[in-house]
Amino acid sequence: MKSEKLKLFNDYNLYCITAEALSKGRKNIEVVEKMLKSGVKIIQYREKKKTLREKLLECEKIRQMTLDYGCIFIINDNIEIAKMVLADGVHIGQDDYPLERVREFLGDDFIIGISTHSREQLHDAHKRGADYIGVGPIFKTFTKEDVCDPVGYEYLDIAVSESKIPFVSIGGIKEDNLEEVLKRGAKCVAMVSEIVASEDIEGKIKAIMDKLSYWRDKSANSKGLC
């Protein structure tokens, strides 16, 4: 059920995103397999330069793999492919189809996430019925073309206090600055280059997940004390 899946977005999880060009010669399927074996629970397929046919074939495989591991599968931009492979959701940008139209096309059971870069876009995404929002880029990133300047902690703090739906922090987040972001209230973090460009993807994910687990436990304990 969608509401069960969305709980993962509020529970100190790592949201991994593919980028074959940065993956040091490894294919997306190989990288996704490493993510799944390492226990990642949310994966987004994001490829800007491949043909629709190539994307569809990869997404069909990843759909099966993610089902086998009980992992949420989100597809960036390509709403038709998301429908064809029965992904769990899509992630769209501000310049993609209007969210209401994407909802009409995919139905209520699909998770729809949208990138936001300002308070105004955050509230707009709420009004339009997004299930979660991307909040970024928190730090400078070289992964996304034409991305705006970092929104920094200013917008992250706004998302922490004003978002009524789960949000995923993104942009330049690394193992080394992860805890700064968690300390400010983020509960789901997306990473591209830090994971896919790592020589040791499993080791990198483990180190990140250890930090996330520490914060998950800390948050559970502090709630227990209330």
Ligand code: 3NM
């Ligand atoms: N979206 P990395 S930043 C895909 O701010 C994407 O909406 C962003 O890559 C946004 O983890 C970004 O390598 C790229 O910095 C994030």
